[in-house]
Amino acid sequence: MTKKLRTKPPARTTYRHGDLHRALLEAGIALAREGGPHAIVLREATRRAGVAPNAAYRHFASRQDLLEAVRSAALSELANAMEAEIAKVRRVKSPEEAARATLRAVGAGYLRFAFTETGLFRTAFATPELLGFTSNPARKGRSGLDPLELLGSALDTLVATGLLPPERRPGAEFLAWSSVHGFAMLVIDGPLHEVPRADVDSIGARVIAMVEKGI
Amino acid sequence: MTKKLRTKPPARTTYRHGDLHRALLEAGIALAREGGPHAIVLREATRRAGVAPNAAYRHFASRQDLLEAVRSAALSELANAMEAEIAKVRRVKSPEEAARATLRAVGAGYLRFAFTETGLFRTAFATPELLGFTSNPARKGRSGLDPLELLGSALDTLVATGLLPPERRPGAEFLAWSSVHGFAMLVIDGPLHEVPRADVDSIGARVIAMVEKGI
DNA sequence: AGAGAAACTGGACGCTGTCCACATTCGGAC
C-alpha cells in the first residue's frame, strides 16, 4: 500500500487554494453520490480538498449551505438525465405519438436517475426544512429547464397536440410528479427494494401508463 | 420561571427505572413527532426518561434500533389514521360505491396523517438503509392490518365488486401507493409546500381520482 | 443467604459543526 490513494489533492504548496469553492462543492457531490445527503460532511469535504475545516466557512455559511448547493447540482443532473431520455425520442411518426413518448421519457429519465444515482437523487429531495425546487439557475439542465419545467413542457405539448384537454392541464405536473416520485421512493427504500430490476421496470411502466391514462 | 417545566420525569428515587424501554420509546416518538427522524437523539431520550445515556443500551442496541422502533410505532399510527377514515365510509348505498369510497378513504387517511403528523410521517419512511414495511406486528393498526395491507384490502374489495379487472390487481397497490405517497412528499417539502390547505386538498382529490381512473 | 444476571452510572474516546483569534496573501490606491 502506498499511503492512501484516495483522490488526495497534491498537498498544495500555496497558501491559497485557488478554487476552494468548487473543490468543496465537488467533494460534497462525490460524498452525496456515495452515501446520500447525510454523507455530506463538512470536515470530510475540507479533508478531500486538502484544507483546514474552517476554510469551508469562507465559501459556505454552514454545512446546510453546502448541502443546499449539492442539492442544486443534483437537481441539475436530474434535469440532464431527463433531457437525455427525451432526446432519444425525436423523429418519430406523428406529433401525437411524439408528445406521448416525450411524457414517458420524462418519467423514464427521472426513474433512471433515481435508480442509477441513488445518492444524488436522495440528496436532491433531502430538505430538513421546507423548500422544493423554485426556479434557480443552478438547478437547470443543459436545455435551460429544471426538472419540473421539463415535465411542464411535456404536458404543454400534450395539450398542444390535443391529447390533454386544456382544462385538465393546470396542476397536472403535480399528478404526474407525485406518481413517479412516489414510485422511486418505493423502490429505493420501500417494499420494492428487493424486487429485481426487470420487475421494477415493468411496474414503472405501469405507473407511467396510469399517469397517461388517469391524468 | 420555575426550573424547566418540561415533561420532566419526577426524578426517580429508585435505582431501577421500572419501564425504561417504554419510556425511551415514548420519548423517541415525542421527539419524532416534534422534529422528524433526525430529532430522535439517544441522549435526549435518556434525559427525558431521567436516566444516564448509557442506560439506553440495555434496551436498544443502538440509536438506529430505537429509530426503527419509533418507525414501527409511526407506521402503526398511520394504519390507525387510515382505519379511522375507512370507518367513516360504512353504510353507504351500493357495494360498488362503498368499495370506491373505501379506496378513497385509504388515500385520504394517508394524506391526513402525512399533513397532521408530519414528523411521524417522515419518520415512518426514513430509512438510512433499505427496508420497507414487511409484515411486523408492531406496525399494524387496531384492525390488525398494516398500511400496505389496508390498501391491499381496499383493492381486493374493488376486484370483488367487479370494479377492477382481476388481471390488473397484482401490483396495483404499488401504483396507488406511489401516487399518494409522492403527493404527500410534494406537499411536505416540495414545491407545494406553501400552497394553502384547501388547494392541497383539491389536488389531493385529483390524485386519488387519477388512481381510480388509471389503475 | 448467597450467587449470578440484569439494570443503571461514570468516565472516556473520536467524531461532528461551529466560533474566535491569528497568519498569510492578494489587489488596488497612492
Next chain:
DNA sequence: GTCCGAATGTGGACAGCGTCCAGTTTCTCT
C-alpha cells in the same frame, strides 16, 4: 514600488453526539 485593507486559510477550542468499557446497584432464583 509600497502600503493597507480585504479576502482567504490556519490553529485551537467548545459543546453535543453515539458508543465503549469498567464499575455499582438491585432483582431473582436457588
